[in-house]
Amino acid sequence: MKKELTCIICPMGCRLEADCETTENGALAIRSVTGNTCPRGERYARAELSYPERTVTSTVVLQGGRYRRLPVITSAPIPKDRIFDVMEEIRAVSVCAPVKIHDIIIENVCGLGVNIIASRSL
Amino acid sequence: MNTCDLVIIGGGSAGMAAAIGAYKSGIRDILILERDAEPGGILLQCIHNGFGLHTFGEELTGPSYAERFTGQINELGIRCVTGALVLHLRADKTLDYISPQTGYRQVKARAVILAMGCRERPRGAIGIPGTRPAGIWTAGTAQRYLNLDGIMPGRRVFILGSGDIGLIMARRMTLEGAQVLGVAELMPYSNGLQRNIKQCLEDFDIPLFLSHTVTDIRGQERLREIVLSRVDENRRPIPGTERSFAVDTLLLSVGLVPENYLSEEAGIVLHPRTRGPLVDEALQTTVPGIFACGNVLHVHDLVDFVSAEGTQAGESAARYLTDGFADSRSILAAPADRTIGYVLPQTVHPDRLDKPVEFKFRVADAYRNVTLQVLKDGQVYKEIRKRVLLPAEMEKLTLKKDDLLDVKQELAFRIAAGHIDAS
Numbered sequence: 227m228k229k230e231l232t233c234i235i236c237p238m239g240c241r242l243e244a245d246c247e248t249t250e251n252g253a254l255a256i257r258s259v260t261g262n263t264c265p266r267g268e269r270y271a272r273a274e275l276s277y278p279e280r281t282v283t284s285t286v287v288l289q290g291g292r293y294r295r296l297p298v299i300t301s302a303p304i305p306k307d308r309i310f311d312v313m314e315e316i317r318a319v320s321v322c323a324p325v326k327i328h329d330i331i332i333e334n335v336c337g338l339g340v341n342i343i344a345s346r347s348l
Numbered sequence: 349m350n351t352c353d354l355v356i357i358g359g360g361s362a363g364m365a366a367a368i369g370a371y372k373s374g375i376r377d378i379l380i381l382e383r384d385a386e387p388g389g390i391l392l393q394c395i396h397n398g399f400g401l402h403t404f405g406e407e408l409t410g411p412s413y414a415e416r417f418t419g420q421i422n423e424l425g426i427r428c429v430t431g432a433l434v435l436h437l438r439a440d441k442t443l444d445y446i447s448p449q450t451g452y453r454q455v456k457a458r459a460v461i462l463a464m465g466c467r468e469r470p471r472g473a474i475g476i477p478g479t480r481p482a483g484i485w486t487a488g489t490a491q492r493y494l495n496l497d498g499i500m501p502g503r504r505v506f507i508l509g510s511g512d513i514g515l516i517m518a519r520r521m522t523l524e525g526a527q528v529l530g531v532a533e534l535m536p537y538s539n540g541l542q543r544n545i546k547q548c549l550e551d552f553d554i555p556l557f558l559s560h561t562v563t564d565i566r567g568q569e570r571l572r573e574i575v576l577s578r579v580d581e582n583r584r585p586i587p588g589t590e591r592s593f594a595v596d597t598l599l600l601s602v603g604l605v606p607e608n609y610l611s612e613e614a615g616i617v618l619h620p621r622t623r624g625p626l627v628d629e630a631l632q633t634t635v636p637g638i639f640a641c642g643n644v645l646h647v648h649d650l651v652d653f654v655s656a657e658g659t660q661a662g663e664s665a666a667r668y669l670t671d672g673f674a675d676s677r678s679i680l681a682a683p684a685d686r687t688i689g690y691v692l693p694q695t696v697h698p699d700r701l702d703k704p705v706e707f708k709f710r711v712a713d714a715y716r717n718v719t720l721q722v723l724k725d726g727q728v729y730k731e732i733r734k735r736v737l738l739p740a741e742m743e744k745l746t747l748k749k750d751d752l753l754d755v756k757q758e759l760a761f762r763i764a765a766g767h768i769d770a771s
C-alpha cells in the first residue's frame with residue numbers, strides 16, 4: 227500500500243510517498259520512500275509512520291529582561307503525543323535575565339531525556 | 349550634514365545580510381538604521397523553528413537565526429543605530445531619521461539599501477461587514493503580543509487566511525490552551541507552506557475551510573460570533589451556506605504588503621504586482637545607487653531567500669561604490685501571460701553580467717504536471733517540467749549570461765498545459 231506524507235523537516239515541504247506493507251505481526255514495514263529531495267526526508271517518513279515526533283517551541287516567563295517572555299525550544303524532538311504534557315511543564319517555569327542562548331531552562335522535561343533550552347540570549 | 353558610504357534602512361534579516369555582504373566586498377563605512385529597540389525584524393517574534401537550513405545548515409528558531417546575524421554584525425564592527433526611525437528618503441540619497449540616542453539627524457549616503465520589510469493587511473483592506481468589537485487582530489500583531497509580552501489575545505479563536513502566519517498562530521494559540529475552531533481560506537488552496545498545514549493544523553485536528561470566508565462579525569464590546577460562508581469560483585459568498593462560530597477572537601492573516609512609503613517619496617518606481625521597487629539583476633531600483641532586498645522588494649516565505657537577496661544587494665551596492673556600473677543596454681523580464689504573477693528582476697543588462705541571473709517568480713494559480721516555458725522575444729527557448737506549482741511558493745530559475753546575450757527585448761515566462769515538443 228502507498229502512503230502519502232508531507233515532509234516537515236524543512237520548508238521545502240517535499241511530498242513523499244512511502245510504499246509500505248503490514249507484516250504478519252501487524253507492524254508497518256516500509257519498503258521504499260520516494261519524492262524526497264534529501265536523505266532527511268526518507269528518515270522522516272520512516273519515523274513518522276512508526277513513531278511520530280515533534281520539536282516544540284514556546285516561551286517561559288522572564289523577569290528583568292527587555293521582554294516579558296523568553297523563547298524556548300526542545301533540545302531534540304519529543305513524542306507527538308506528549309506535546310501537551312511538555313507544554314504544561316514549560317508554562318510553570320519562570321526565569322530571570324540574563325539568559326544565554328542554549329542555556330538549559332528545564333532539564334529532562336517530563337522524563338523524556340530532552341531538555342528545554344533558551345532559543346536566544348536576553 | 350553627515351555623510352556615509354552605505355546606509356541600510358531596516359535591520360531585519362535582509363538589512364543585516366546586506367550589511368555583511370557589503371562589508372565582505374570591502375565597504376567599511378556602513379550604517380544600519382533600525383526603528384525597533386534591537387535588530388532582527390520579524391524574526392524576533394517568530395519563535396517557531398524552521399529557519400536557516402540553507403544559510404546555516406541547521407534548523408533554527410527565528411530569534412536564534414537573528415542572533416547569528418547580530419553576532420556577525422557586532423564582530424565585524426558594523427554600526428547599527430536602534431530606535432532610529434527613517435522619516436524621509438530623497439532621490440539624492442539624503443535621509444532624515446530620528447532616534448532617542450541621536451535626536452533628529454540628516455545623513456547623505458553614496459548608496460542606500462532598502463530593507464524595510466512588509467506590513468500586514470488590516471481588516472479595512474478586505475472589507476468584512478459587521479460590527480467593530482474588540483478581539484479582532486492581525487495574526488502578526490497577536491504573535492508579537494503573545495511571544496514577546498506573553499499577552500494571550502483570547503480563548504476561542506477563528507483564523508481568516510491560511511498564510512503561514514495564520515497557520516503558525518493556530519498552533520501557537522492551541523499550545524497555549526486556546527481552542528482554535530478553524531482556519532478559513534478564500535482560495536481553493538492554502539497560501540501557506542505544506543509543512544505548516546501538516547504540523548500546525550492536521551497535528552491538532554484544526555479544520556481548514558478552503559473556498560470559505562468570514563461574511564459577518566457580531567458582538568458589541570467584544571467579539572461574540574463570526575459567520576462563515578462558502579464562496580463560488582468567483583470568490584463570492586454563496587447564500588444559504590452560512591454557519592456561525594461562537595468565538596472571542598478573530599485573527600486575520602490576509603496578506604502582507606511591502607512597506608514602501610520611503611521608496612515612493614524618493615521617486616522609485618514600484619511594480620503593480622509585487623508592490624515593491626522595480627529592480628535589475630543587481631537589485632538596483634530605478635534610482636541609481638538605491639538597492640532593495642527582502643520583504644520590501646517582494647514578500648518572501650523563506651528567510652534563507654531573504655538573506656541571500658540581502659547579501660546580493662550588499663555586494664551590488666559595493667560594486668556601485670567601487671567600480672560603478674558601465675552604461676549598457678537592458679532587456680525586460682516579465683510574465684508572458686496571466687499564468688505568472690510576477691518575475692523579478694524586471695530588467696537585466698546582459699552585456700555587463702559577471703554571474704548567472706537568478707530569476708524569481710510566482711505563478712498566478714495552482715498548477716500540476718505542467719511545463720514552465722521561457723521565451724526569448726516571443727520564441728520558446730526553454731521548457732521545464734514541473735510537478736506542482738503553487739502561488740504560495742516562490743520559484744527560481746537561473747540563466748547564464750550566454751542564455752541572455754541574444755535576447756533583443758524581452759525574456760518572458762509562462763505555464764503551458766502539456767509538454768510542447770521543442771522540434
Ligand SMILES: Cc1cc2nc3c(=O)[nH]c(=O)nc-3n(C[C@H](O)[C@H](O)[C@H](O)COP(=O)(O)OP(=O)(O)OC[C@H]3O[C@@H](n4cnc5c(N)ncnc54)[C@H](O)[C@@H]3O)c2cc1C
Pocket residue numbers: 237357358359360361362363381382383384387388389390391394396397398399400432433434435463464465466488491512513516607610641642643644648649650651652654
Ligand atoms: C510570521 C512570519 C513567519 C515566518 N515563518 C518563516 C519560517 O518558518 N521559515 C522561514 O524561513 N521564513 C519564515 N518567514 C519569512 C522570513 O522570516 C521573513 O520574510 C524575513 O525575516 C523578512 O526579513 P526582512 O528583513 O525583509 O523584513 P523584516 O524582518 O520585517 O525587517 C524589516 C526591518 O525594517 C525596520 N524598518 C521598517 N521601516 C523602517 C524605517 N522607516 N526606519 C527604520 N527601520 C525601519 C523594521 O523595524 C524591521 O526590523 C516568516 C515571516 C513571517 C512574517
Ligand code: SF4
Pocket residue numbers: 233234235236237238239240261262263264265266267268270
Ligand atoms: S526531503 Fe529534505 S529537502 Fe525535502 S522537505 Fe524533507 S528535509 Fe527538506
